[in-house]
Amino acid sequence: MTKDERRLVSPWNIANVLTVIRLALVPFFVVCMFLPGTGWRLAALAVFAVASLTDHLDGELARRYGLVTDFGKIADPIADKALTGAALVCLSLLGELPWWVTIAILGRELGITLLRFWVIRHGVIPASFGGKVKTVLQIAAIVLYIVPGMPEPVRWTVMGAALAVTIGTGIDYVWRAVRLRRVAKRVRGE
Incomplete structure (x- = not known):
């Protein structure tokens, strides 16, 4: 795909939507981590798992279907760092890591x-x-x-x-x- 063709790809594509969803899931994950009880901990696990799966899926879709955008190149690593960073900080704040x-x-x-x-x-x-x-x-x-x-x-x-x-x-x-x-x-x- 050439640079000119890449410019024609809408930033509102499925790969970027998944990236934005991953970023939006971070606050829900954090809240679940700090709520008491095993049920909330399992909810945090589910949110983290879904968000982590979107990380693999958005990149795969972007490459396979030519949906690579400048927005995605910037937003994807930010979403990745936000998710893992939030998880690590939560675990340390809880005294577990x-x-x-x-x-x-x-x-x-x-x-x-x-x-x-x-x-x-x-x-x-x-x-x-x-x-x-x-x-x-x-x-x-x-x-x-x-x-x-x-x-x-x-x-x-x-x-x-x-x-x-x-x-x-x-x-x-x-x-x-x-x-x-x-x-x-x-x-x-x-």
Whole structure:
């Protein structure tokens, strides 16, 4: 699809609608997390699961049917960070997840977002396989923390893997951004 064809795609397409729904579900998830009782915790799990599924589905639909828009490129990562960030902060506020884990993951996410803006004029760094693994591990770890009565060793094992991959892919992203800037400067003769 060319740039001109992409401009003709309406921002009001199914992929973007799913992204907006995911963003709109975040406050409902947060409310469910703080209401007492197992029923509300399971409701939070259901909201998180539905929102997480829209993350996969919106990207798949956008690529498959040529629904990629500038709005989607900006809104999708914001919705992703809002959902996982809200979940991690809720879990830490509830005393179920150490704050240092939340800070490490959110710090990496914020840092990579800022890094993307730093290199955007030089090019786009595509999502890596490691980034996709990171997302899956983060979602799985959060789900295990939301599920009532999940054994701590299971939670910690998956969260530890998510944290390790999150930090590792962050380092990889920094390395690729630095290389991209160097190549762009050489091409421009700077």
